[in-house]
Amino acid sequence: MSRSASNSPVDWPKVALGELLGLSNGINADKSAYGTGLPFANVLEVITNESITESDIPGRITISPKVQRRYEVKRGDVLFNRTSETQEEVGLASVYVGREPVVFGGFVFRGRPLTRRLTMAYSRYAFRSPFVRSQVVARGQGGIRANIGQRDLIGCSEFGQGRALRGAPAA
Numbered sequence: 001m002s003r004s005a006s007n008s009p010v011d012w013p014k015v016a017l018g019e020l021l022g023l024s025n026g027i028n029a030d031k032s033a034y035g036t037g038l039p040f041a042n043v044l045e046v047i048t049n050e051s052i053t054e055s056d057i058p059g060r061i062t063i064s065p066k067v068q069r070r071y072e073v074k075r076g077d078v079l080f081n082r083t084s085e086t087q088e089e090v091g092l093a094s095v096y097v098g099r100e101p102v103v104f105g106g107f108v109f110r111g112r113p114l115t116r117r118l119t120m121a122y123s124r125y126a127f128r129s130p131f132v133r134s135q136v137v138a139r140g141q142g143g144i145r146a147n148i149g150q151r152d153l154i155g156c157s158e159f160g161q162g163r164a165l166r167g168a169p170a171a
Contacts, residue, residue: 021111
């Protein structure tokens with residue numbers, strides 16, 4: 001297999017993240033809601049783990065069932081941090097591989113797969129790959145804190161759809 005200058009396999013098409021994932025902003029609640037309740041995934045969990053389960057999430061939040069449905073993270077969803085102390089950490093991704101209900105915070109985007117063929121194993125690799133990371137970091141903005149918006153994130157492309165979308169085994 002030959003490779004292009006960007007180190008992506010030449011015969012694999014590039015696909016915009018917006019074609020693979022639908023993005024949503026996370027929950028922001030009154031400070032009295034935090035401390036007990038559902039696991040609440042925030043920036044630190046996303047930055048430090050390529051995949052997470054409910055046991056990796058120390059934060060808790062008490063919210064109504066209606067709010068929970070809106071911000072629930074499902075198995076296979078990809079979480080991206082939208083802000084960071086450094087440009088290199090902005091837009092890092094973590095795949096939710098757990099089975100228990102969790103929600104996600106306001107400094108995080110949830111990417112819900114738009115295709116059932118996008119596997120968790122592939123997502124763990126692809127959204128942290130050097131090819132994708134270089135695009136995300138380049139699109140990040142900010143001086144003291146680095147940020148990335150949904151529009152910038154969904155415009156990044158990734159490679160490797162050849163194998164991932166032909167039924168690579170799910171993890």
